[in-house]
Amino acid sequence: MRLKTRRNTPVWLIAALPILSILVAFIFGAFFIIWAGESPITAYIALINGALGSSFAITESLTRAIPLIFTGLAAAVAFRAKFWNIGAEGQLYCGAMAATLVGTGMIDLPSIIMIPVLFIAGALAGCLILLLPVFLKTHMKVDEVVTTLLLNFIILLFVNMLLEGPWKDPMAMGWPQAARIIDNGVLPTIVAKSRLHFGIIIALVMSIIMWAILRFTVWGYEIRAVGYNQQASTFYGISINKSVLMVALFSGGLAGMAGVSEVTGLKGYLTLTLSPGFGYTGIAVAMLAQLHPIGVIVSAIFLASIYVGADAMSRTVDIPNYIADILVAISLLSVLVGSMLARFRIVWGK
Amino acid sequence: MKKLQFSKICKNFGAVVANDNISLSLGEGEILSLLGENGAGKTTLMNILFGHYISDKGFIEVEGKRLTPGSTKASLDAGIGMVHQHFTLAENLTVLENIILGTEPLSRLWSKKKLAYKKLEALSKRFGLLINPDAKVADLTVGEKQRVEIIKALYRDASILILDEPTAVLTPQETIQLFKVLKEMVNAGLSIMFISHKLNEILEISDRIVVLRHGKLVGEVATKKANKELLAEMMVGHKVTRPAYEKLEIGKAVVELNNVCLNASDGSLGLSNINLKIHEKEIIGLAGVSGNGQFGLASILQGLTHPSSGEFKLFGQSLIKYDPRYLTKSGVARIPEDRSKEGVIGEMALWENFLGEELRSKAKSGFIIDKKKAVNNAEKLIKEYDIRCEGAFASTRLLSGGNIQKLILARSLSNNPRFIIANKPARGLDEGAISFVQHQIINAKTKGAGVLLISEDLDEIFELSDRIAVIFDGKLQGPFDASSLTINQVGLMMSGEMKEGSFNEA
Numbered sequence: 022m023r024l025k026t027r028r029n030t031p032v033w034l035i036a037a038l039p040i041l042s043i044l045v046a047f048i049f050g051a052f053f054i055i056w057a058g059e060s061p062i063t064a065y066i067a068l069i070n071g072a073l074g075s076s077f078a079i080t081e082s083l084t085r086a087i088p089l090i091f092t093g094l095a096a097a098v099a100f101r102a103k104f105w106n107i108g109a110e111g112q113l114y115c116g117a118m119a120a121t122l123v124g125t126g127m128i129d130l131p132s133i134i135m136i137p138v139l140f141i142a143g144a145l146a147g148c149l150i151l152l153l154p155v156f157l158k159t160h161m162k163v164d165e166v167v168t169t170l171l172l173n174f175i176i177l178l179f180v181n182m183l184l185e186g187p188w189k190d191p192m193a194m195g196w197p198q199a200a201r202i203i204d205n206g207v208l209p210t211i212v213a214k215s216r217l218h219f220g221i222i223i224a225l226v227m228s229i230i231m232w233a234i235l236r237f238t239v240w241g242y243e244i245r246a247v248g249y250n251q252q253a254s255t256f257y258g259i260s261i262n263k264s265v266l267m268v269a270l271f272s273g274g275l276a277g278m279a280g281v282s283e284v285t286g287l288k289g290y291l292t293l294t295l296s297p298g299f300g301y302t303g304i305a306v307a308m309l310a311q312l313h314p315i316g317v318i319v320s321a322i323f324l325a326s327i328y329v330g331a332d333a334m335s336r337t338v339d340i341p342n343y344i345a346d347i348l349v350a351i352s353l354l355s356v357l358v359g360s361m362l363a364r365f366r367i368v369w370g371k
Numbered sequence: 372m373k374k375l376q377f378s379k380i381c382k383n384f385g386a387v388v389a390n391d392n393i394s395l396s397l398g399e400g401e402i403l404s405l406l407g408e409n410g411a412g413k414t415t416l417m418n419i420l421f422g423h424y425i426s427d428k429g430f431i432e433v434e435g436k437r438l439t440p441g442s443t444k445a446s447l448d449a450g451i452g453m454v455h456q457h458f459t460l461a462e463n464l465t466v467l468e469n470i471i472l473g474t475e476p477l478s479r480l481w482s483k484k485k486l487a488y489k490k491l492e493a494l495s496k497r498f499g500l501l502i503n504p505d506a507k508v509a510d511l512t513v514g515e516k517q518r519v520e521i522i523k524a525l526y527r528d529a530s531i532l533i534l535d536e537p538t539a540v541l542t543p544q545e546t547i548q549l550f551k552v553l554k555e556m557v558n559a560g561l562s563i564m565f566i567s568h569k570l571n572e573i574l575e576i577s578d579r580i581v582v583l584r585h586g587k588l589v590g591e592v593a594t595k596k597a598n599k600e601l602l603a604e605m606m607v608g609h610k611v612t613r614p615a616y617e618k619l620e621i622g623k624a625v626v627e628l629n630n631v632c633l634n635a636s637d638g639s640l641g642l643s644n645i646n647l648k649i650h651e652k653e654i655i656g657l658a659g660v661s662g663n664g665q666f667g668l669a670s671i672l673q674g675l676t677h678p679s680s681g682e683f684k685l686f687g688q689s690l691i692k693y694d695p696r697y698l699t700k701s702g703v704a705r706i707p708e709d710r711s712k713e714g715v716i717g718e719m720a721l722w723e724n725f726l727g728e729e730l731r732s733k734a735k736s737g738f739i740i741d742k743k744k745a746v747n748n749a750e751k752l753i754k755e756y757d758i759r760c761e762g763a764f765a766s767t768r769l770l771s772g773g774n775i776q777k778l779i780l781a782r783s784l785s786n787n788p789r790f791i792i793a794n795k796p797a798r799g800l801d802e803g804a805i806s807f808v809q810h811q812i813i814n815a816k817t818k819g820a821g822v823l824l825i826s827e828d829l830d831e832i833f834e835l836s837d838r839i840a841v842i843f844d845g846k847l848q849g850p851f852d853a854s855s856l857t858i859n860q861v862g863l864m865m866s867g868e869m870k871e872g873s874f875n876e877a
Contacts, residue, residue: 239734242723249718255675256705256713257727258695345556 044356071333072326080215086325090277092225092303099272108169109276110300111176116143116277124206145278208286218286232314380429398455407583452524514545622651624819631681656836704783717768722749773804
């Protein structure tokens, strides 16, 4: 058995890949459900019902997808240039902190201005915190995987400090949470009697903008070129350091917007439970989407549905909702194996 | 008795006929050259010999015994050793470790190194293959790495040695050294198959030559009866014309280097006080053993590196901004040394690589890529330069080396450049492609360009250049009038000897 490089990868294969991966994930997941002593069919029906079975379920899944679209885009754009930003989680909290700083009374403007101001502030905060790893990478060749990852913990501890200290809301009855965002800064919900908020529109617009940048512009060319081949990029006159900086700004900014969206659209205030690892799940979203900005929308909605559905499933069937993590992990692994099969063909025998 | 016999080997890949009824034999103590252009079927034939492929028809015999098809182990056991063009060594292991790698059963907990030492020593002595067994492979020169590859084959008691383009990476001196070793081995009774498309070397080393073309065996000659023209014609299928040299009236200076120095930071060799003037309508050949400062000089001339001191005048003006895009825009054609890693981005489409150097200058308002125009331009150039590919949208990594070079030439020469920096433009290409590259460079010169041709191939330098400069240890000698030099003199300068009377240079 050996691998042969494909001359052309058929389009249907690229399209079918994520779907097949998901199927594989469900098949493997079934074993764990059987192991837990339940019927996979009832469990999956409960899961699908919980994720998509009612208009409420659908809005919940979409609401959960919003931060994942942002963090998925953040990972996708960075990974395109092979800039391994693992710090979207921290950047998300930086965005949330910026929104809290600006949005809890520092200024009060009409919504139409206030909301963009909050998003810009959050994006800037996400960018700023990424400058440190970028500087270390471009000037001292420090690996960004380590620095961005470790920064997450520093930022989380910093948020913790703020919430236990100066930012602690005295009205919150002792809970470690910051003051509420003022009314003009809160994102409106777009479906009545649901939690689905305007953040989804912003997320979709950002996906399209990122797609257009990558596909049609000089920046997109440079980002892809640097990701593929730095030596040839340099020969073409593309500055590697400038490209890395640009990618980092996009990535950090998008991750920061995820934080703003969660604070202003869903929670209304900053807490330590703002993100159950959206920054890390964003990596899975991006990989599942094969780093395609439009694909990120689909894969974010898919992963969000799994998480929301698994929560519902664990309430009706006696299976822990960790099954969601298993399903996501397996589908991610399948995509990685599958994308290899898209580049190579397995030849049996000689 | 024939040592190795191929009988009626046929192999198809879909509609492509890679080997068409090939029969050939290798005698004991013989050096047989297998000559053919890229894609003629040499590699397929060797892959069949090594069990990587199974032939559709035909069989192979070693010393009269049928070789099990499709089994690499059977081939190794039959005493066939192969030295690949691209080395298959583990860089982080020592020479000895590399050599015994794979010869011992996995179940053994520790290696029998003492025995290996002894065997290695005996082999080294016998064939004059001197090597330090404890040296790390990463620290070896290219020539030494090749020696390790050969010893590796001999260590497994190979009696038939296949060398795939062994000289492609060697300096002239190393090549001479290698040939000596090969002669030793043949005298000791080994049989050697030498795969190459360098005619001079084939004529020098082999006893017999077989020529493959388009998967067919088209000719077989005793080396004594062969000559370069005959072989070239057999290989390509028609007469090959190398471009004729023509001296032209030179024009204004296009490039002027004044006391250029470079302190390399990355451990590569720097440059000291380079003075060089290149005019319109002349080709200056830069000879030198690889690693003597060519890299730094080319980097400066390609706008990739800022010299530490000195002046680089381009078209009469001092260059301040070292930006490849600026150079391209002002009329510099850049042909990089490593065409597939530096010259193109394999994962991108052809049209995107055609755009590479002019990405920003050709974009709408400097930002939006004008895809339609770029694709049209790519399609035009693909036709004009006869680039064999599946169209402008195909992935560039699918192209052969020769076609990648055509892409690079099309990209840089179609803009009527005034200065061309060509770094080893013909290296590793086959006859047809070399002739194409050289014609393009000569044409550009006739149209008025000044050319700096960096090459390790002295034949090429002498065939094309008006003046020849030699680089050694970061210092430049010359340029001298090409007609006043002999290959010998250049060879001496390449190893650091000064040319007599070089102070009154041309």
